[in-house]
Amino acid sequence: MQVESGTSTITGIPRLGRIPILDVAPVVGGGRWPAKAVVGETVEVSATVFREGHEMLGAAVVLRAPDGMEQPGEPMTEVGVGLDRWAALVTPDRMGEWSFRVEAWGDPIAHWWHDAQIKVPRGQDVELMLAEGARLFARAAEALPSKDRPTLTRLAKRLGDETIPVGDRMEAAADPDVADVLERHPLRDLLTVSDWYPLVVHRQRALYGAWYEFFPRS
Structure with a gap:
């Protein structure tokens, strides 16, 4: 199966495949710095995905765990019909340096x-x-x-x-x-993938633990 690169690189310069994947989120500084989450937090990953003509599309988010194992793709759905915006919810289940990418294909x-x-x-x-x-x-x-x-x-x-x-x-x-x-197991034509984008996952206390240090202890 031929796979084409279809999104902006870390330099921010678009690199379009047959099915462009643009404006991926959450991305910080074009992927130079990681987006952040905590264990068990649901993260919405979204992207603009489109193609020429009237052929139908499919898209998914793939999470890569800190140990390098890729999880099964989470199907994305259109979040605004006619806007070409697709999204899915993913939930990292442990701390570490995760990454994610968006895949799109003709269906x-x-x-x-x-x-x-x-x-x-x-x-x-x-x-x-x-x-x-x-x-x-x-x-x-x-x-x-x-x-x-x-x-x-x-x-x-x-x-x-x-x-x-x-x-x-x-x-x-x-x-x-x-x-x-x-x-x-969708039938995927013209499979196009984005870059991998970093996602750092902290312990849940990271949501509030830092503020605790501002208060004197009894």
Whole structure:
């Protein structure tokens, strides 16, 4: 999978990929200094993400722990429709020097589902749309862990089976189990990643402990 860099570097100069990732927050001094949090604090990470055309997007925040282990991406959602602003909440669970980055990608399955819900009920290009869906779900299944693969493999076969009523095939594509698999393992085209940005996590007492020192002890 080709990965493109898509955000400003520590110098502050934009370096755009096919899917620009801009104005990442919380970032201090363009990433020269770390943002700060305490253990268990929920931190909102946001970014401006967009692409050319009308293709649909997906985005996620990836946290990297002090030991270098990357956590599963936390899906981002649009926080202002039409503003291209995406956000997600993450919670570091221990002290240390964390970092985070934003990943964005083209979401061909979401785009297909959007079009299928419009065209299929109107009888427009029905078998063509369902065949395209079958191809996309079969492609997505190839990259899945073995326990999740059958869900999308069965759906791909069902969408391509012209002996099954169209309504039943569309209903299968809307199955919550399918949505659950895709949320954890989305099909990602043109994956673009931002820089890693620092996040220092202190103990919870850092929220108030310093003020204690201003008062005389009894």
